[in-house]
Amino acid sequence: MRYSIIGTGGIGGYYGGRLAQAGNDVHFLLHSDYEYVKEHGLTVDSVNGDFYLPAPQVYREADELPLSDVVLVCLKTTNNHLIPELLKTAADAHTVVILIQNGIGVEEDVQGMLPGIQLVAGLAFICTAKAGPGHINHQCYGQINLGNYSCKDGALLSRIADDFTNAGIPAHIVEYKEARWKKAVWNMPFNGMTVALNTQTDLLLKNPATRQLIREQMMEIVGAARALGVNGVDEDFVEKMIAMTDKMTPYSPSMKLDYDFQRPMEIRYIYSRPLAIARAAGAPMHKLEMLEAELKFLGEYIK
Amino acid sequence: MRYSIIGTGGIGGYYGGRLAQAGNDVHFLLHSDYEYVKEHGLTVDSVNGDFYLPAPQVYREADELPLSDVVLVCLKTTNNHLIPELLKTAADAHTVVILIQNGIGVEEDVQGMLPGIQLVAGLAFICTAKAGPGHINHQCYGQINLGNYSCKDGALLSRIADDFTNAGIPAHIVEYKEARWKKAVWNMPFNGMTVALNTQTDLLLKNPATRQLIREQMMEIVGAARALGVNGVDEDFVEKMIAMTDKMTPYSPSMKLDYDFQRPMEIRYIYSRPLAIARAAGAPMHKLEMLEAELKFLGEYIK
Numbered sequence: 135m136r137y138s139i140i141g142t143g144g145i146g147g148y149y150g151g152r153l154a155q156a157g158n159d160v161h162f163l164l165h166s167d168y169e170y171v172k173e174h175g176l177t178v179d180s181v182n183g184d185f186y187l188p189a190p191q192v193y194r195e196a197d198e199l200p201l202s203d204v205v206l207v208c209l210k211t212t213n214n215h216l217i218p219e220l221l222k223t224a225a226d227a228h229t230v231v232i233l234i235q236n237g238i239g240v241e242e243d244v245q246g247m248l249p250g251i252q253l254v255a256g257l258a259f260i261c262t263a264k265a266g267p268g269h270i271n272h273q274c275y276g277q278i279n280l281g282n283y284s285c286k287d288g289a290l291l292s293r294i295a296d297d298f299t300n301a302g303i304p305a306h307i308v309e310y311k312e313a314r315w316k317k318a319v320w321n322m323p324f325n326g327m328t329v330a331l332n333t334q335t336d337l338l339l340k341n342p343a344t345r346q347l348i349r350e351q352m353m354e355i356v357g358a359a360r361a362l363g364v365n366g367v368d369e370d371f372v373e374k375m376i377a378m379t380d381k382m383t384p385y386s387p388s389m390k391l392d393y394d395f396q397r398p399m400e401i402r403y404i405y406s407r408p409l410a411i412a413r414a415a416g417a418p419m420h421k422l423e424m425l426e427a428e429l430k431f432l433g434e435y436i437k
Numbered sequence: 438m439r440y441s442i443i444g445t446g447g448i449g450g451y452y453g454g455r456l457a458q459a460g461n462d463v464h465f466l467l468h469s470d471y472e473y474v475k476e477h478g479l480t481v482d483s484v485n486g487d488f489y490l491p492a493p494q495v496y497r498e499a500d501e502l503p504l505s506d507v508v509l510v511c512l513k514t515t516n517n518h519l520i521p522e523l524l525k526t527a528a529d530a531h532t533v534v535i536l537i538q539n540g541i542g543v544e545e546d547v548q549g550m551l552p553g554i555q556l557v558a559g560l561a562f563i564c565t566a567k568a569g570p571g572h573i574n575h576q577c578y579g580q581i582n583l584g585n586y587s588c589k590d591g592a593l594l595s596r597i598a599d600d601f602t603n604a605g606i607p608a609h610i611v612e613y614k615e616a617r618w619k620k621a622v623w624n625m626p627f628n629g630m631t632v633a634l635n636t637q638t639d640l641l642l643k644n645p646a647t648r649q650l651i652r653e654q655m656m657e658i659v660g661a662a663r664a665l666g667v668n669g670v671d672e673d674f675v676e677k678m679i680a681m682t683d684k685m686t687p688y689s690p691s692m693k694l695d696y697d698f699q700r701p702m703e704i705r706y707i708y709s710r711p712l713a714i715a716r717a718a719g720a721p722m723h724k725l726e727m728l729e730a731e732l733k734f735l736g737e738y739i740k
Contacts, residue, residue, distance in 0.1 A: 330633065330731065331731060331734050331735065333734075337734075338734070341733065341734045341737055342733075343729070343730040343733035343734060344730050344731070344733070344734045346730065347726075347727055347730035347731075350726075350727075420723035420724055420727075421723055421724065421726070421727040423650075423653075423724070424650055424653075424723075424724040424727050424728070425727070426646070427646040427647050427649065427650035428633065428634060428647070428650075430644065430645075430646035430647070431634050431636075431640075431641075431644045431646055431647045432634065434644055
């Protein structure tokens with residue numbers, strides 16, 4: 135199968151690299167690293183085994199990408215206005231476009247821009263980052279969950295999950311809404327709170343006041359999910375997320391890295407959209423609303 | 438009348454100084470500045486006219502203070518555990534003790550330590566600070582509201598208000614609970630939010646997201662006051678507080694100054710006590726609870 139990777143950072147570079155290493159036909163869209171990767175290839179340091187692609191198929195312009203069976207969109211959501219332009223040649227009505235992105239409401243908005251496209255949510259459980267030009271560092275986990283938003287070709291989606299799994303990326307097809315809201319249970323408290331208090335996950339859970347606050351924020355999401363009829367987002371899941379985070383090494387979520395490097399934060403999809411959806415469903419998430427306001431204030435000072 | 442001033446900082450120095458300047462018998466308890474003021478007197482720079490007291494009656498130890506008609510307690514509430522010791526000789530059952538302090542629950546706790554004492558809440562509307570040893574800088578406003586908590590001698594309380602007014606300090610006797618909760622409408626949002634976002638009042642009101650948040654936090658207090666049957670704390674008052682703050686020069690509330698100078702913050706009486714009272718009354722203040730948690734986190738790192 136033919137894959138195109140839009141955005142070859144930590145996620146796109148790792149997943150695309152694994153798929154190429156396993157023998158799939160993978161095409162990478164690159165921006166600043168194009169020249170480097172063209173000349174030196176793509177190096178991946180991974181807890182699951184390092185590997186090197188000497189001559190990956192790389193492109194500088196989106197309209198050079200070939201029509202593909204699958205497109206992995208691995209952009210920050212702050213660039214989502216570019217998606218129609220970036221998918222112009224790579225995707226048609228038969229392509230499955232997987233948005234490996236944070237937040238809630240992404241598929242709805244992309245579908246609004248591209249009504250004819252088949253969309254799948256990609257929920258990545260992975261620690262991976264670009265270490266340098268053409269150099270990806272994959273530190274932990276790696277699983278991807280696929281939530282079907284508007285893909286009519288179930289057989290193709292199953293083949294994609296198999297390709298991932300055969301490439302060493304555990305992949306599961308999950309219920310779309312459940313997957314997005316479950317991810318929000320971790321993402322909404324930790325992304326923003328590490329920015330608001332300039333800290334990492336471990337210290338938030340060490341202080342009794344913020345540990346309690348994180349739990350209350352997670353319970354706000356449980357309340358919203360209940361009002362929305364989303365399954366699987368309950369108090370047990372909250373306790374599981376806290377226990378999991380307790381075991382993690384001190385961690386800076388993506389929004390904390392964005393803020394520290396003065397890049398735009400993904401406030402719209404990690405906060406504004408789910409907060410508005412919850413409020414409209416009669417289950418406002420008060421503490422997370424306050425966090426959104428604090429992030430908007432802090433974000434104003436990013437150059 | 439004889440006045441003792443416990444804590445000769447910005448507030449105690451200014452109010453005590455004005456009362457002494459007007460001819461009252463005023464006794465100042467001093468700590469680090471005792472030697473300096475003993476030798477050089479007390480200098481007050483004030484928008485209402487500068488003045489100088491060449492030989493104020495000063496004391497280094499609380500048990501040297503004479504029994505007084507009125508004691509003004511001008512300490513940070515973080516030192517309130519010292520109050521029984523500090524009032525030992527200055528106050529008896531006939532003395533009116535005025536707690537010029539921030540927050541809610543102060544009188545209840547001090548009364549618990551000293552059941553025999555007559556307590557009045559002092560709500561100071563003033564910008565004043567210690568500029569150096571024996572040197573007070575009074576920048577704006579100056580009014581004091583007196584809320585009767587347990588003073589049985591109404592005539593004495595009226596005389597005190599008259600003494601203040603005659604000394605150039607506009608003073609009004611107000612309803613205790615209304616006064617404390619009204620002050621909370623401004624204090625709770627602005628003290629903590631300037632710390633949490635490392636900013637000043639003007640920028641909080643300039644950003645649309647935090648302007649809205651400040652209003653919502655104030656409305657949480659309106660909800661709590663309603664549940665508690667406290668009068669005068671309504672939406673109109675909220676709009677008045679926001680309009681007033683819009684007109685102020687950029688301002689750092691006392692908690693922001695405490696945090697910047699790495700002094701303990703008055704979290705207990707500005708947040709924890711009113712939050713617990715509101716929650717017990719069935720009107721939890723969600724966003725202000727989150728602010729309390731953030732302040733407890735930040736306060737942990739004060740040496």
